[in-house]
Amino acid sequence: MPETLVPACEELEAAFIEAWADPSYRARLDGLLADYAGRPSPLTRCDRLSAELGCRIWLKREDLNHTGSHKINNVLGQALLAQRMGKARLVAETGAGQHGVATATAAALLGLECCVYMGEVDMARQELNVFRMRLLGAEVRPASSGSRTLKDAVNEAMRDWVATVERSHYCLGSVMGPHPYPWMVREFHRVIGDEAREQFAARVAGTPDVVVACVGGGSNAAGIFAGFAETPARLVGVEPAGGAAVGRGVPGVVHGMVSYLMQDEFGQVEEAQSISAGLDYPGVGPEHAHLADIGRAEYAPVTDDEVVDAFQLLSRTEGIIPALESAHAIAWVSRERAQLAGLSVVINLSGRGDKDVAQMMEILR
Amino acid sequence: MNESAPPRRLAVGQLERVLRARRDRGGHSLVIYLTGGFPGWQDMVRAAVAAGADAVEVGIPFSDPVMDGPVIQEASEVALRAGATPPGVLAEIANLDIGVPVAVMTYYNLVFRFGLERFASTAAEVGVSAAILPDLPLDEAGPWCDEADAAGIETVMLAAPTGSDERLGRVCDRSRGFVYGVGLLGVTGERTSLAASATEIATRLKRITDRPVLVGVGVSTPEQAVQTCRVADGVVVGSAVVRRMVEGAGPEGVGDLVGEFRRAIDAI
Numbered sequence: 001m002p003e004t005l006v007p008a009c010e011e012l013e014a015a016f017i018e019a020w021a022d023p024s025y026r027a028r029l030d031g032l033l034a035d036y037a038g039r040p041s042p043l044t045r046c047d048r049l050s051a052e053l054g055c056r057i058w059l060k061r062e063d064l065n066h067t068g069s070h071k072i073n074n075v076l077g078q079a080l081l082a083q084r085m086g087k088a089r090l091v092a093e094t095g096a097g098q099h100g101v102a103t104a105t106a107a108a109l110l111g112l113e114c115c116v117y118m119g120e121v122d123m124a125r126q127e128l129n130v131f132r133m134r135l136l137g138a139e140v141r142p143a144s145s146g147s148r149t150l151k152d153a154v155n156e157a158m159r160d161w162v163a164t165v166e167r168s169h170y171c172l173g174s175v176m177g178p179h180p181y182p183w184m185v186r187e188f189h190r191v192i193g194d195e196a197r198e199q200f201a202a203r204v205a206g207t208p209d210v211v212v213a214c215v216g217g218g219s220n221a222a223g224i225f226a227g228f229a230e231t232p233a234r235l236v237g238v239e240p241a242g243g244a245a246v247g248r249g250v251p252g253v254v255h256g257m258v259s260y261l262m263q264d265e266f267g268q269v270e271e272a273q274s275i276s277a278g279l280d281y282p283g284v285g286p287e288h289a290h291l292a293d294i295g296r297a298e299y300a301p302v303t304d305d306e307v308v309d310a311f312q313l314l315s316r317t318e319g320i321i322p323a324l325e326s327a328h329a330i331a332w333v334s335r336e337r338a339q340l341a342g343l344s345v346v347i348n349l350s351g352r353g354d355k356d357v358a359q360m361m362e363i364l365r
Numbered sequence: 366m367n368e369s370a371p372p373r374r375l376a377v378g379q380l381e382r383v384l385r386a387r388r389d390r391g392g393h394s395l396v397i398y399l400t401g402g403f404p405g406w407q408d409m410v411r412a413a414v415a416a417g418a419d420a421v422e423v424g425i426p427f428s429d430p431v432m433d434g435p436v437i438q439e440a441s442e443v444a445l446r447a448g449a450t451p452p453g454v455l456a457e458i459a460n461l462d463i464g465v466p467v468a469v470m471t472y473y474n475l476v477f478r479f480g481l482e483r484f485a486s487t488a489a490e491v492g493v494s495a496a497i498l499p500d501l502p503l504d505e506a507g508p509w510c511d512e513a514d515a516a517g518i519e520t521v522m523l524a525a526p527t528g529s530d531e532r533l534g535r536v537c538d539r540s541r542g543f544v545y546g547v548g549l550l551g552v553t554g555e556r557t558s559l560a561a562s563a564t565e566i567a568t569r570l571k572r573i574t575d576r577p578v579l580v581g582v583g584v585s586t587p588e589q590a591v592q593t594c595r596v597a598d599g600v601v602v603g604s605a606v607v608r609r610m611v612e613g614a615g616p617e618g619v620g621d622l623v624g625e626f627r628r629a630i631d632a633i
Contacts, residue, residue: 003525004550007525007532145435146442164550251477254429255431265478267427
């Protein structure tokens, strides 16, 4: 973390602690989450998918939030915080474009400027989201160095923040980066797990046997895991095989955090390779590294082919087209159906798949 | 978070001795950054020294240089594609034989992966005087500084315009070699005019430390270097030189540019 940004992180930590304890801030955020984003999101029982896979599956429907993914939870929290801190401009990175769209949306809602960095490769494969961000009034700038995907978008967003820190807030999109981001972003997403736990207890009784979520940086997983950490539920994070930071990474320091990182023997960061732009990140949030180390959560990889199958499986059986990211969680449940037989499984459906339809059309042609 | 322990009393290192000597003679220091591992970089370092650099900063290229602008990013990518590695660049530093102090500038993950103690001792063995790690802030620097101190490597800390006077004071206490004033809010790269923040940070730092204060980031032309040196003890020039490297100007082009900086600040 560059020295220039340390005071900004300290200021942000203080502002978050103060706001999080302030009932008026919480009421404003809860109001937006309910009336603007559409929370609580449903917990949907999936009878046909359950019949096909031989376990009892519920989906936590973050895909039904405004902007189409869980990302809005964090972004509304941070945008309100930015406004409270007197920052006029939001800077963000985005992979698949979901966080960028959510940030552009919150900026439009609150009258803030917005600049989103996106890898050139991702801009090509997520053209629709680029257009959506621009429609929402955001400036989208290409990250054209390195792998030209999410990690490079983070680099560019940090470079922007170093230069504009006095008037910009870095609206980081995952449970990564320097303190207080991993903690703060998890707290903004905790609502996913808290709702799911209560919904499951009220409708089904007890807690689910297994809770599954996809992991890139790990924000949707952190959110749903937070709600079940104190329960006996088995927690499973699903990584793309080509970006399995927990599975294949070794400890490293990048983007202001110490965590598992895919890197070569010298510490050069390796480029992740995933079908889903949102998980195309060689690192992972430090809390996931911790949960893996203490054995509270487990992390498993799935391949792009398994994801393509799962994308179609959920569409066909339940009439729900998942984001390619979320399809990773479905893919793990599908592959591991034998060990899950008869168990109750809650899958965090972190986003909807509209943005991926054009890409899938190419893949399936 | 590592609250830094009271700084140990250490003998002043070679880099600080050289920069203090320049100041004691009434002059200003010129430190030149070049990207290590870039094809032909060693001859360019020699040219920079021949043209009057008081010390050189050798960048060990990293895949994700978040404090660097497009020029140094490009040079880093070229060097990495040419096969540059941390042990490779360190080994090549051993062969430089230039008679001025060498600082290595790199990002913390490369040092972390190498092993803190091993990096510090290897650097010392190849004749490196100092290290600059622009993504290792004061609060996290303790473990590295301990190893660097033990190996006799001077850790140059960055002092940013966003820091409070209290924080700048702690940065100066912990810094060895010199205090690196960050000249502007932003990453490395050339700017058409010198930011007011360059002389402001120098003024603030000069008030609180006796260590040499050099300003880098955004010092792009001899004129800007002169403006900066009216307050600071010297400048670090990076992107302007690296652009010459990237454009293929070779040792001669690098030497010409360094000579222009040298003559300009010597005329103050």
